[in-house]
Amino acid sequence: MDKEKKVVLAYSGGLDTSVAVRWLADKGYDVIAYMADVGQGGDFKKLRKRALSAGAIKVVVEDLKEEFAKDFVFKSLKAGAVYESNYLLATALSRPLIAKGLVKTARKEKAEAVGHGCTGKGNDQVRFEVTVMALAPDLKIIAPLREWDMHSRDEEIEYAKERDIDIDVTKKSPYSLDQNIWGISIECGVLEDPWNEPPQDAYKMTVDPQKAPNRAAYVEIEFKKGCPVALNGKTYRAVELITRLNEIGGKHGVGRTDLVENRLIGIKSREIYEAPAGWILHNSHKELEALVLDRELTHFKQGISLKYAELVYYGLWFTPLKKALDGFIDKTQENVSGTVKVKLLKGTASVVARKSQHSLYKKEMATYDPGDKFDRSVAEGFIKVWGMPYKSNQ
Ligand code: ARG
Numbered sequence: 122m123d124k125e126k127k128v129v130l131a132y133s134g135g136l137d138t139s140v141a142v143r144w145l146a147d148k149g150y151d152v153i154a155y156m157a158d159v160g161q162g163g164d165f166k167k168l169r170k171r172a173l174s175a176g177a178i179k180v181v182v183e184d185l186k187e188e189f190a191k192d193f194v195f196k197s198l199k200a201g202a203v204y205e206s207n208y209l210l211a212t213a214l215s216r217p218l219i220a221k222g223l224v225k226t227a228r229k230e231k232a233e234a235v236g237h238g239c240t241g242k243g244n245d246q247v248r249f250e251v252t253v254m255a256l257a258p259d260l261k262i263i264a265p266l267r268e269w270d271m272h273s274r275d276e277e278i279e280y281a282k283e284r285d286i287d288i289d290v291t292k293k294s295p296y297s298l299d300q301n302i303w304g305i306s307i308e309c310g311v312l313e314d315p316w317n318e319p320p321q322d323a324y325k326m327t328v329d330p331q332k333a334p335n336r337a338a339y340v341e342i343e344f345k346k347g348c349p350v351a352l353n354g355k356t357y358r359a360v361e362l363i364t365r366l367n368e369i370g371g372k373h374g375v376g377r378t379d380l381v382e383n384r385l386i387g388i389k390s391r392e393i394y395e396a397p398a399g400w401i402l403h404n405s406h407k408e409l410e411a412l413v414l415d416r417e418l419t420h421f422k423q424g425i426s427l428k429y430a431e432l433v434y435y436g437l438w439f440t441p442l443k444k445a446l447d448g449f450i451d452k453t454q455e456n457v458s459g460t461v462k463v464k465l466l467k468g469t470a471s472v473v474a475r476k477s478q479h480s481l482y483k484k485e486m487a488t489y490d491p492g493d494k495f496d497r498s499v500a501e502g503f504i505k506v507w508g509m510p511y512k513s514n515q
Contacts (some may be wrong), residue, residue, distance in 0.1 A: 304396030330374030330468025347454030370397025
């Protein structure tokens, strides 16, 4: 087979990537459709058939959920990475992993190119391509949606119909969705007007907080070195733990955010997000850190969290800076072990209790009750020296 003409395409099973399969095949490529399971749901059997009907010579499906949870999601959790205060980066974290899978498959299949179905104005094209450039600079990258001259969904549907590609046009959601175990990103449709409140039908993982139970649910989360390992005393693997927290958090309406965000490509866009497990875990992790990290490290790490979130959002996962920051973050997590109790109630996930064998909290220092060990006499001298530079001479 001609090596020059083989491409591995990141295939989601939607209209864009199904049309992309045929478009590449028409250009003379042998197309291998690559599907990474990161928890997006969907019937892979059906999608496999669809890729073949579109003209793929082979379909590769890989379950990457556990790797995604452990090597991507938990790293961002330890880092405290939140983009522009409201986005836990579910989509952004998945792209370097999927791109890594594309590269691996391209090598195995001796393909000369990889492709993706991202549009020309989003962040995801950048994330895919920068990752491929970092891992396999010799591979050619093809982005059919940037190249072809179809400019609407209708044109793509017509293209698919003319060529008998099995597409499912009836079930099209009015929104653009991207889902994985860490959450869902929802945009387009009425959401494009930032003055429109998101309609309830836009949400997939969470109930309307107003309709959530009036009774709170409590969950105890145990962390080891910054990673969650158990819920209510029972140990779980990463994916299972996240899935359970998504379920219970979703029932209580936890994890909705609404954000006008700055895209890497220079556009502002409005997107809503759901990440029930994500917010429960971030809130808990932060409170556990508050108990076990000293003040200077806590404050310094806040700056690192912002940088880390930016790197993830910008697609710079496989870069020297990101690797160096992981080294720093892992060092900070050595004592981040302990248990946090979270109360889930009508859209909120509040930490109500925390404990750790590494706790730096000293009740005998903090207390205003008898038993106080803090030596108040040293405070006066401290304040005199601390305030000296600011003492007015007048
Ligand atoms: N704005 C998010 C990001 O850049 C999500 C992008 C994908 N969103 C979607 N609804 N398809 O990471």
